[in-house]
Amino acid sequence: MTTGVEPTGWWNTADVSELTDLLAGRMRSRLWQHTEPAELAAWVFDRPKPAPPVPAPAVVEGDWRDGLDQQQQSSWALAGWVLRTAVPEVLATAGSHWLLSRVQEAGRRRLRLTVGPVAFLRLNERGDEVRLRLARAPLYAALKAGALDDEEWEERGIELPDDTTRTFEEEKILLRCPDVETALWLLKQPPIMVAARMLTARLATRNFPFHGDYRPEVAARAWAAAETLLDGAAATAAGPGVQRGFDRPYAPPTVAASLPMQRSFDADAYRAGVSEHDRLCRTLIDHLARDGIRVGSGLHGVPVDLAWRDADGQQFIAEVKSVVGDNEVAQLRLGLGQVLEYRHRLAVRGIVATAVLVVSTCTDPAWPAICGDSHVILLSGQGTSDWTAELTTGRQADARAGTTGNDGCQFGEGTRRGN
Numbered sequence: 387m388t389t390g391v392e393p394t395g396w397w398n399t400a401d402v403s404e405l406t407d408l409l410a411g412r413m414r415s416r417l418w419q420h421t422e423p424a425e426l427a428a429w430v431f432d433r434p435k436p437a438p439p440v441p442a443p444a445v446v447e448g449d450w451r452d453g454l455d456q457q458q459q460s461s462w463a464l465a466g467w468v469l470r471t472a473v474p475e476v477l478a479t480a481g482s483h484w485l486l487s488r489v490q491e492a493g494r495r496r497l498r499l500t501v502g503p504v505a506f507l508r509l510n511e512r513g514d515e516v517r518l519r520l521a522r523a524p525l526y527a528a529l530k531a532g533a534l535d536d537e538e539w540e541e542r543g544i545e546l547p548d549d550t551t552r553t554f555e556e557e558k559i560l561l562r563c564p565d566v567e568t569a570l571w572l573l574k575q576p577p578i579m580v581a582a583r584m585l586t587a588r589l590a591t592r593n594f595p596f597h598g599d600y601r602p603e604v605a606a607r608a609w610a611a612a613e614t615l616l617d618g619a620a621a622t623a624a625g626p627g628v629q630r631g632f633d634r635p636y637a638p639p640t641v642a643a644s645l646p647m648q649r650s651f652d653a654d655a656y657r658a659g660v661s662e663h664d665r666l667c668r669t670l671i672d673h674l675a676r677d678g679i680r681v682g683s684g685l686h687g688v689p690v691d692l693a694w695r696d697a698d699g700q701q702f703i704a705e706v707k708s709v710v711g712d713n714e715v716a717q718l719r720l721g722l723g724q725v726l727e728y729r730h731r732l733a734v735r736g737i738v739a740t741a742v743l744v745v746s747t748c749t750d751p752a753w754p755a756i757c758g759d760s761h762v763i764l765l766s767g768q769g770t771s772d773w774t775a776e777l778t779t780g781r782q783a784d785a786r787a788g789t790t791g792n793d794g795c796q797f798g799e800g801t802r803r804g805n
Contacts, residue, residue, distance in 0.1 A: 396531035396577060397524065402427050405584065415591040420478040429474060430583040433576075433637045435689045436470040442609045443480050444602035450610040457513045459611065460566045464516070465497045466612030468507050468573065469605065472582040473499075474590050481600035483590045488604055497608070500596060502589035504553050506582075509569070515562065516569035519549065521584035522559045528577030542568050553592065558585055613687075631695035631702075632682025636671060638664040662708035666744050666767050667692060670704065673773050685739070688731045693739075701739040702777070703728055704765075709746035718745060718753055725762060740780065 409423040417426075451459055465486060470476060473484055484501045488511075499507035509516040528534040542564075549560035563569040572578050638660075671681045674694060685693040685703060692704040705728065707721035721743045729741045741762045748754070748766045757764040763780035765773055 396528040396533040412591040417591050420475040426474055426587050430587050434471050434579045437476050439613055442606050444606035446606050446610050450607045458511050461509055461511050461513045462608050462611035463614050464566045466608030470612055472586055474587050483594050485596055485600040486605045486608055501586045502592035502594055504551055504589055513566040518561050519558050520581035522557055524577050524581040533577050632693035633684035634682055636683045659708045659710045662746055663706055666706045686735055688728050690728050703739045704742040704744050706744045
């Protein structure tokens with residue numbers, strides 16, 4: 387099986403195939419109303435992206451912070467971040483495959499995320515203990531490959547208490563972290579997130595006996611709280627990510643080979659699109675690397691395809707769109723909308739960014755002006771020799787026009803033309 391990515395050293399493409407077969411064994415699972423075993427297996431190994439803030443499970447009445455002190459807010463933020471990052475098809479399966487509860491146990495107020503029949507995450511609302519269940523196999527593989535350091539776990543106070551639950555008894559492990567910050571540090575490591583997603587993927591295929599206990603307002607509150615964690619202060623990786631211009635190194639997406647063959651889904655076209663997307667990303671990364679500029683993915687929790695700072699410290703974000711077949715116009719429209727959304731979300735957080743749209747090809751001469759009207763630099767993969775000049779010219783045009791990257795502010799009168 388091929389996944390479209392090179393093995394990381396602690397997992398390989400055969401693992402995706404094996405997980406696909408394992409998930410497909412649950413033929414009667416209601417989860418397959420929302421996804422397919424191959425898609426779910428690919429999601430497990432894909433780079434983690436939290437579900438976007440909108441739509442949410444429900445509307446939060448008032449401010450989600452009401453009645454919560456700083457410690458409690460951090461706990462709600464972690465619960466929401468895990469919910470939005472580690473639960474498959476999270477919105478479609480709300481209340482039917484998972485629920486988030488606020489419960490009183492042993493004299494303590496706790497948040498508990500249940501997926502299928504098992505409590506996947508449980509944390510004290512005061513933030514002084516976090517319990518998390520993970521699939522065992524990815525952890526052992528990563529430890530053996532040196533991708534995880536169990537000695538550092540011990541130094542940070544991470545423990546492995548006995549797990550009394552019987553579901554997947556021999557295939558999962560229970561971790562106990564001393565606080566929210568340690569749990570977040572742990573979950574930011576790729577093998578840990580793979581282990582979390584692998585377990586929730588399997589749990590979500592099981593029966594869910596708690597339908598009547600689902601409270602959408604609880605899930606919505608945590609969903610909103612996660613935005614503050616993504617905003618930075620509590621997220622260990624977010625601060626340095628903003629300083630260097632991105633949250634994490636670029637990694638190509640994972641694509642399973644056995645994708646569903648349906649009239650509305652062309653598996654070959656999908657794979658071609660993913661491959662072309664990766665080619666465009668790597669081309670831009672390599673192009674900027676020649677000028678000594680490091681490029682990564684994500685910024686301040688906003689899932690931009692690529693992000694970087696130039697030699698002068700100016701922040702750039704890029705949405706990358708592959709053009710395969712006759713989808714050029716659709717991809718241009720979609721990409722422009724996405725990069726405008728991301729720029730706005732960053733502007734709300736006080737981050738000024740120059741927006742870039744990268745496409746495989748652009749044959750309509752109107753599109754550079756269309757992008758220019760919104761102060762977005764358009765780059766075409768047909769030729770890269772002038773990309774550096776176009777990025778520089780585009781940024782200078784923003785400065786002359788008085789743009790700030792904040793969608794709530796007025797742009798100047800100038801219109802920039804890309805390539």
